[in-house]
Amino acid sequence: MPMVLRIEKSRLPSRTALLEASAAAAVAVCLDPRSAQDGEWFPEVSAWVSGRIRKVSRRARGSHWEAVQALPGVTITVDDASVRALVPSLVSETPKEVARLQISGSELPFDTPGPVPDGARVLYLNPRVEMTAGKAAAQVGHASMLLAPHLSEAELAAWAALDYRCAVRTPSPAEWDEMLRRDHVVAVRDAGFTEVEPGTVTVLTLG
Template structure:
């Protein structure tokens, strides 16, 4: 049911704004690498949607259904120390990749964002660009637009969109194999020429941003292979 809604993207006119809060763990001492944090974000976002609790009859189904039926907005915030520990008690899924952790929370009305989340900072989530290693076996590739500058927080939301939009394109067997790897993703930035070749391929899912922050409306930000 949730995958069908994601696949259709024929949302009705929204009367209430809903969003998925994404909490990025960025400690002051020993912060995570940018790539690992983005990969954790991509995995945790789709993990919420494919969690058994989001199935019909599950306790998460209605909040996820209502959110997916509209625009799949996400708001990434940073947390450290006690702030990070506090959000672990909220409904959601935490994924850790190479020491980088992100907790994607159950979507809520923006006006009802939990206090523990609302007080977290949206800005200041950027991290230096790093050189990722080899693509792990079984990981789903997500390519970032090399011509568009985005903060780590903005990109966390974008790769989360990409992993979600990719899921309905996979077979049941592929989804089970992906779930067994905690929805492992590999976030990479191709050359401009590689991007131009990929963006016109029929074998990719494109994320086109609504343009609320950082980029122009309609910008293609991420491609999922």
């Protein structure tokens, strides 16, 4: 799944908002009616979730950002940050509008997030693991997807009404360790292709 992060030179988005938009966009593609069994996106999404779920974050600005809006996917905007998650495809079939975008250079300064919005699902980043914004965007996108099957139909409907609003926060190491011991915790374990060691738990959320 290509995830395109809008990072304009003249106006950098806040890191937290970008991660929250990434998490919402990824799950929005998977739960979109077009991804259902009779939908136009079903073959691609079904094949993807049945195999190794991988995401690649790329950055775009200006005309390149506008170009990817024409590709199948969902754009989510949170505060000053926008992300478009695209329908998954084979690497060999990556659209030229996406292939030309840079994977590196997505780092953003850390910020202090405000209160968790009402109805948002909270995703917790591992406080002991350093990740670029691009890497973290892919990880929280994976977390929101893993969380969805743990929610009831009513909970999913309420979440959808809020455009799958997520809040991304970083707990203290002690809080993280306590969450790891809880029941019904949803954990993202990274395959270790980039930045972190294989098997590293990067994100937690409570199902």
